[in-house]
Amino acid sequence: MTDTRLPSAFAELEPFAETWCLATEDERWNQRLASSMADMREFYDAFFPRVEEAIDYCDKFSLDDMPDDAVNLLRLIYSLVMVAMAVEIFKQPTPTDSADAVITRISEPAP
Amino acid sequence: MARWPKPAEGSWTEHYPQLGTGPISFRDSTSPEFYELERDAIFKRAWLNVGRVEEVARVGSYFTKEIEAARASVIVVKGKDQQIRAFHNVCRHRGNKLVWNDFPNEETRGTCRQFTCKYHGWRYDLAGALTFVQQESEFFDIDRDAYGLRPVHCDVWNGFIFVNLDREPRQTLREFLGPMVTGLDHYPFDKLTERYDFVAHNNSNWKIFADAFQEYYHVPSLHPQQVPAEVRDPNAGFECAHFQIDGPHRLVSTAGTRRWLLAPEYMYPIERATRSGLVGPWRTPDIGELPAGLNPGGIEPWGISNFQIFPNLEILVYGGWYLLYRYWPTSHNTHRFEAYTAFHPAGTVRERVEHEVAAVVLKEFALQDAGMLGGTQAALETGVVDEFPLNDQEILVRHLHKVVVDWVEAYQREHALVRA
Numbered sequence: 001m002t003d004t005r006l007p008s009a010f011a012e013l014e015p016f017a018e019t020w021c022l023a024t025e026d027e028r029w030n031q032r033l034a035s036s037m038a039d040m041r042e043f044y045d046a047f048f049p050r051v052e053e054a055i056d057y058c059d060k061f062s063l064d065d066m067p068d069d070a071v072n073l074l075r076l077i078y079s080l081v082m083v084a085m086a087v088e089i090f091k092q093p094t095p096t097d098s099a100d101a102v103i104t105r106i107s108e109p110a111p
Numbered sequence: 112m113a114r115w116p117k118p119a120e121g122s123w124t125e126h127y128p129q130l131g132t133g134p135i136s137f138r139d140s141t142s143p144e145f146y147e148l149e150r151d152a153i154f155k156r157a158w159l160n161v162g163r164v165e166e167v168a169r170v171g172s173y174f175t176k177e178i179e180a181a182r183a184s185v186i187v188v189k190g191k192d193q194q195i196r197a198f199h200n201v202c203r204h205r206g207n208k209l210v211w212n213d214f215p216n217e218e219t220r221g222t223c224r225q226f227t228c229k230y231h232g233w234r235y236d237l238a239g240a241l242t243f244v245q246q247e248s249e250f251f252d253i254d255r256d257a258y259g260l261r262p263v264h265c266d267v268w269n270g271f272i273f274v275n276l277d278r279e280p281r282q283t284l285r286e287f288l289g290p291m292v293t294g295l296d297h298y299p300f301d302k303l304t305e306r307y308d309f310v311a312h313n314n315s316n317w318k319i320f321a322d323a324f325q326e327y328y329h330v331p332s333l334h335p336q337q338v339p340a341e342v343r344d345p346n347a348g349f350e351c352a353h354f355q356i357d358g359p360h361r362l363v364s365t366a367g368t369r370r371w372l373l374a375p376e377y378m379y380p381i382e383r384a385t386r387s388g389l390v391g392p393w394r395t396p397d398i399g400e401l402p403a404g405l406n407p408g409g410i411e412p413w414g415i416s417n418f419q420i421f422p423n424l425e426i427l428v429y430g431g432w433y434l435l436y437r438y439w440p441t442s443h444n445t446h447r448f449e450a451y452t453a454f455h456p457a458g459t460v461r462e463r464v465e466h467e468v469a470a471v472v473l474k475e476f477a478l479q480d481a482g483m484l485g486g487t488q489a490a491l492e493t494g495v496v497d498e499f500p501l502n503d504q505e506i507l508v509r510h511l512h513k514v515v516v517d518w519v520e521a522y523q524r525e526h527a528l529v530r531a
Contacts, residue, residue, distance in 0.1 A: 025307075025471070051384050058460040066460070074460060081468050084381035085475050089336045094478070096336065101481030103311040103448070103474050109456075109463065 005072045010054060013076060016043050020079035021072045025105040028082040033093050037086065044087045047080050063111070071111045115352040115366065115410075122503045123354040130509050134498035139515055140316035141492045146443035152522030153422050153515065154180035157359075158266070158273040158280070158287045160424045160437065161187060165270070165304050166220070167195055171237060174220035175200055175210050179447075180440040181276045185263050186210050186226070190237040197265035197274045198239050202228040203258040209235070226260075235260050268293070270300050291357035292420055294404020295428075302398045303432060303453040307470035309477075310449055315484035317423060317438035317446035318511060319491075323480040324427075324436060325361060325419050325507035327351055333483070334476050337389055342376050353408025354506050359421035359514045361507040364406060365414035369393075385468045389476070390415075392465035395431035396455045405430075419507060421514060431455070432466075434473065444488050450477070 005017040019035075020043060022028045032040065047054075058074045061067065066074070086093050118126035125132065139145050161176040166187075173188035184200035186209065202209045207230040212219040225242065226235045234243035239260035244253060264275040266284040273284050285293060313320055323329065330337065331347040338347075352366035371393040375383060382388035405428055406413045417427040425436040432454045439447040452470045457463035501509050 025467075048380065048384070051381075055385070055461055055464055058464075061460065063457060063460060063463060074464075077464060078467055081381060081385065081464075081471050084379070085471060088379045088381055089475070095475045095482070096479065097333070097482050098478035099482035100485060101311070101313070101478045103309050103450075103478055103481060105307060105309050105470070105474070107306065107308040108470070109305050109307075109466075111463075 005069065006076070007057060007069045007073055009057065010050070010073055010076075013047055013050075016046065017072060017076065019043075020083075021075045022079060023075060023110070025078070025082070025108060028079050029105070031079070032082050032086060035083075035093065037092065040083045040086055040093070044080065044083050047076065048084070051077060051080055066111060074111055114350055117503070124501075124503050124506045124509065127356050127506070127510070130506065130513060134500045135509055135512055136497050137319075137491050137499060137512070138497060139512055139519075140318050141443070141488070141494070143443045145519065146316075146440065148519045148522065149440070149515065150180050150182070152519045154178065154440070155276045156281070156518070156522070157422050158275045158282075158284050159422075160271050160273050160420070161185065161197075162272045163270055163300075164195065164267060164272060165301075167272075169222060171222045171224055172220075173210070173223065173226075175218050176274075177216065177218055178274075178276070178439065183263075183276055184208060185274055185276075186260070187265065187272060187274070188237050192238075195265060195267060195272060196238065197263035197272075198260035199263060201261065202230065202233055203241065203260065204228065204231055204233050204244075207231075209260070269296060269298065288420070289358045289360060291355060291362060291404070291407065292360050292418060294407055295402060295418065295426075296404070297400075297402040298405060298428065299398045300433070300453070302455055305454045305456045305466060306451045307466070308449075308451040309474065310447065311481060312441075313446055313448050313481055313484050314444065315446065315488040316444055317440040318515065319484060319487055320446065320448060320481070321419070321423070321425070321436075321438050321511060322508045323483065324425055325363065325417070325511065326505045327363075327365065328502065328504040333479055337476065338377060339379055342374075349504070351504060352410040352414075355407055356506075356510055359518075361419040361421075361510050362407065362416060363419075363507060364408050364410050364416045366410045366412055367414050368412065381468070385464055386461075387465035387468035389469075389472050391429050391432050391469040392454070392462070394465075398431060398455060401430065419511070421511075432469070444492070448481070 005021055054073055054077055058070050061070050090096050120126045124130055167189040170191050176185045186198045186200045189195050200209050207228055208215045209226055209228050232245045236242050241255045241258045264280050266273055268284055327349040330349045351363050353364040355362040370390050386393045405416055415429050419425050423438045427434045434452045437449040441447055454466045
């Protein structure tokens, strides 16, 4: 397979990679708002049981020298964090009673 | 439920008798006329934080800051002598905005050797001196020394860059900050340089959003999700351990058991998996000894200290990391909100994930606060009600609105004298 994005140990998560391997919080936030709770629940249920393992996997590399597949896995971890806010806390894509409020993250460290 | 001792007067509010205990008005947040006064009385007089020294790390590093309330655009730049200076962002030739990138009303940053005006190519060095005039001989005995950039008073406290747009500031920055804020003199902000920056354009007066972050009375009601549903107490209150006022500035400290020391059911699964969450990473990095001024109430166990620095700056310190908010008025009922969280630079991926979680959770709950703003502003603007009771947990709300009115009245008195 030439299209794999993730380390082989996490191959089962490939179906989520195209949607959720996103480099910035702004992209992850917009993906969350564009997703149904059912889709986010599916991603959460598939990934959450292995997230600590995924963090440990990425943690083997230094932050400034991560292979591409590990960077993708880290971005997937960030997306799981983003989705967990909707799935675990608010049970809806946006925070309860956030109304028309918009807060935009304009800079962050990479990766 | 009082778990924390109050001052001898019986309440924090009565400990500061100038505050009174009666209902307050929010006309200062709905009146266009009052906003016009605030611009001159506050935003053209107070020291305003515009950034950190790390943002102008090298010679020639600069950023621009739009301060709509003061009708000012300011350039902040580090000179060849390592000094950080501020200038009005106005070319002395024909008044063109000197430094901008794609659009003149958007802030920009970068590094340069000199500033060149887009319009006619006049050049200024990093200390503001006019160094080049195109076709200089066409002018009439122009004295370049008389046409340097107009300076803005600029000073640095513990790495925070402040400007003051007054012709002659009434106080030095240090005098203005006073002993309570400068109690943070030796807090190692310079070690906390990994930043997650946010901006929001909110539909309320700037003070209405500041109010949301200077009382925790609203937390159980507006943010019930901060505790998992299974262990949520519908009658929970929130009591802060210490309040303090010093001049125009305010402080609140909270206490309590560290979230991660609570039983697991008090945390969300993602918090347990990442060892981070609402109150930040569970482990506190060793950033050296913290100054006593961080916890001036001597609260044990100490939670956070939230410094509300007049007029529009909040620095909230969690021990090993901090967050900073600025509220920039853009009209009487709108403002630009800037925020960032700052951590020590992550040494490992796991630490980076901890920081990301803290930055994500913060935005979730700040959005709930921001979600109230449009409704509050519209309701206040009906003018139906103008007497609002505040409790002792809301002492800092009372204080901000009093100080704002005090500064405006002092400005009016001075101008009445001048006119008389």
